[in-house]
Amino acid sequence: MNVTVKTPDEQAKMRVAGRLTADVLDMIGEYVKPGVTTDELDAICHEYIVNEQKAIPAPLNYRGFPKSICTSVNHVVCHGIPGPKRLGNGDVVNIDITVIKDGFHGDSSRMFPVGKVAPASQRLAAIAHEAMWLGIRQVRPGARLGDIGHAIQTYAEAQHTSIVREYCGHGIGRQFHEDPQVLHYGRPGTGVELVQGMTFTIEPMVNAGKRHVRLKPDGWTVVTKDGRLSAQWEHTILVTADGHEVLTLGAAERS
Ligand code: MF3
Numbered sequence: 441m442n443v444t445v446k447t448p449d450e451q452a453k454m455r456v457a458g459r460l461t462a463d464v465l466d467m468i469g470e471y472v473k474p475g476v477t478t479d480e481l482d483a484i485c486h487e488y489i490v491n492e493q494k495a496i497p498a499p500l501n502y503r504g505f506p507k508s509i510c511t512s513v514n515h516v517v518c519h520g521i522p523g524p525k526r527l528g529n530g531d532v533v534n535i536d537i538t539v540i541k542d543g544f545h546g547d548s549s550r551m552f553p554v555g556k557v558a559p560a561s562q563r564l565a566a567i568a569h570e571a572m573w574l575g576i577r578q579v580r581p582g583a584r585l586g587d588i589g590h591a592i593q594t595y596a597e598a599q600h601t602s603i604v605r606e607y608c609g610h611g612i613g614r615q616f617h618e619d620p621q622v623l624h625y626g627r628p629g630t631g632v633e634l635v636q637g638m639t640f641t642i643e644p645m646v647n648a649g650k651r652h653v654r655l656k657p658d659g660w661t662v663v664t665k666d667g668r669l670s671a672q673w674e675h676t677i678l679v680t681a682d683g684h685e686v687l688t689l690g691a692a693e694r695s
Pocket residue numbers: 498499500502503505509510519536537538547641643660674
């Protein structure tokens with residue numbers, strides 16, 4: 441394992457990349473409505489990242505991924521590929537944005553309701569959101585990765601939902617995916633000890649039904665095996681001297 445610790449200068453660059461990532465998510469919200477295609481959302485984000493931000497959409501051509509963002513609708517767990525299908529009233533879509541600026545990555549995703557969505561869909565998105573924040577609140581020097589996973593798993597399972605095991609958070613920096621792996625389940629007091637200057641994502645995938653997933657033949661799209669809903673939120677986190685800094689907060693949360 442090769443966990444990188446970012447210097448203050450590198451941390452400043454991560455802060456910029458994180459803010460740009462959040463800005464894309466803030467920007468795209470108003471376009472998420474019934475009738476829009478995920479291809480259109482991809483095109484809007486691509487154009488904004490490249491032409492306004494003068495940045496790079498990291499997913500494009502990453503290990504062969506064909507688009508600039510991931511759009512995961514309803515029972516799609518993660519890595520949904522934008523396409524010509526129109527979003528419909530009552531759908532819920534996760535939009536996952538990764539931006540490279542000045543050599544450093546920011547990575548964040550949010551759930552967006554499409555039109556009026558069912559209470560059960562809203563509830564699952566809210567549980568995934570709270571699970572992510574419970575994980576984030578564990579982050580400080582001396583804590584261990586298992587503390588994060590345990591906080592997330594305990595909460596999600598108490599709500600009678602399940603945590604996907606096959607995909608996890610990750611170190612991030614000059615590379616999109618670096619060590620360590622940040623599992624969203626685990627035992628307290630186990631795993632890598634957190635050190636000031638580490639940067640990683642926390643991005644729990646929470647299923648309404650069972651935790652098991654299946655990869656579609658396109659090689660990217662991950663879906664729930666039982667066809668039930670899945671929800672995910674993601675932030676990029678910096679370990680600070682006395683806790684953490686969330687690098688991908690939206691404008692409304694920054695103030
Ligand atoms: N953004 C995803 C993550 O949170 C990774 C997407 S890989 C891609 O790690 F190739 F699908 F973009």
